[in-house]
Amino acid sequence: MKAFDYTRSNSTEEAISAINSLNMAKYLGGGTNLIDLMKEGVEQPSNLVDVTRLSLAEIEELPNGGVRIGAMARNSDTANHPLIRQRYPVLSQAFLSGASPQLRNMATVGGNLLQRTRCYYFVNTDLPCNKREPGSGCPAIEGFNRIHAILGASEECIATHPSDMCVALAALDATVRVRGTNGEREIALVDFHRLPGDTPQIETELQPGELITAIDLPPMDFANKSYYLKVRDRNSYAFALVSVAAAMDVRDNTIQQARMALGGVAHKPWRAFEAEEMLVGKPATEETFKQAAETVLAGAKTYEHNAFKVELGKRAIVKTLSTIAAG
Ligand code: SF4
Numbered sequence: 001m002k003a004f005d006y007t008r009s010n011s012t013e014e015a016i017s018a019i020n021s022l023n024m025a026k027y028l029g030g031g032t033n034l035i036d037l038m039k040e041g042v043e044q045p046s047n048l049v050d051v052t053r054l055s056l057a058e059i060e061e062l063p064n065g066g067v068r069i070g071a072m073a074r075n076s077d078t079a080n081h082p083l084i085r086q087r088y089p090v091l092s093q094a095f096l097s098g099a100s101p102q103l104r105n106m107a108t109v110g111g112n113l114l115q116r117t118r119c120y121y122f123v124n125t126d127l128p129c130n131k132r133e134p135g136s137g138c139p140a141i142e143g144f145n146r147i148h149a150i151l152g153a154s155e156e157c158i159a160t161h162p163s164d165m166c167v168a169l170a171a172l173d174a175t176v177r178v179r180g181t182n183g184e185r186e187i188a189l190v191d192f193h194r195l196p197g198d199t200p201q202i203e204t205e206l207q208p209g210e211l212i213t214a215i216d217l218p219p220m221d222f223a224n225k226s227y228y229l230k231v232r233d234r235n236s237y238a239f240a241l242v243s244v245a246a247a248m249d250v251r252d253n254t255i256q257q258a259r260m261a262l263g264g265v266a267h268k269p270w271r272a273f274e275a276e277e278m279l280v281g282k283p284a285t286e287e288t289f290k291q292a293a294e295t296v297l298a299g300a301k302t303y304e305h306n307a308f309k310v311e312l313g314k315r316a317i318v319k320t321l322s323t324i325a326a327g
Helices: 012-021 034-040 075-079 082-087 089-096 101-106 109-113 165-171 273-279 286-297 308-325
Strands: 005-008 025-028 047-050 059-061 067-070 175-180 183-188 211-217 226-231 242-251 254-263
Touching: 012 025, 012 047, 012 175, 012 211, 059 082, 067 082, 075 082, 075 089, 075 101, 075 109, 082 089, 089 165, 089 226, 089 242, 109 165, 109 211, 165 226, 165 242, 165 254, 226 308, 242 308, 254 273, 254 286, 254 308, 273 286, 286 308
Parallel strands: 005 047, 025 047
Antiparallel strands: 059 067, 067 211, 175 183, 175 211, 226 242, 242 254
């Protein structure tokens, strides 16, 4: 690991000031992804600005009936918080499906937003990778690409985003609150992560030096009827091959509203806007759910080893929506 300097911040202002005055600096939260990547030489910051002591770990109800999750809240605390378990079970389930209890106790929700891809080639510094070294190439396209994207990929990068939390947040219309030298702003979760395009090394809409301070969940009266399904190679401590987060309001067997996002299929959580529209007004039947699944995967592009994700994604969508409809 390359040597680095360490700074501990006592306020958000101090942290933002520190990161802007230091060269090659990164914020340090739980460190569960960043430190691993530093050990591999993928990340090489000269300075780490520790933000874990900031007063940003509260989970509280908002005046509009939504919930604010501080960026330093730990994954395990968030998953088990009564407001999250009762109002947004899909988010609690997503958290609890990720990593291990020890990692969930350390990892923060702010850091979870910034997880890097688990593409095999990205984490191997002996190999080229456009995300790690722009212009060096993407060996995944012609290589072993079983875990890679089938939606929204580019000629430069076909990596997937690894977070479970972000898939649930995308379905729940969450907003990310960030603060920088120009003050505070909000970014819709569905716009926070970018598709790879020609610049796979730029993964989010964060500006240099901006600090994530919180995630806001809007009030959604049917979010208590929600479910997260994660399909993976083994039943714990594995990333999603495909995952589905959905919430659905069904009355008299007719779908009134629906929200749905997929994980494991794209460079960002894949919100299924078209399928959501298609579902409204339809009977809550398997036939309807199959139509929604066809809509989501209609534009899928597969590679040598990941074609199975298309059928897997369709079945996961039908299973998720059927589970919610069954109550
Ligand atoms: Fe790198 Fe993306 Fe290609 Fe993986 S898929 S090797 S992260 S450019």
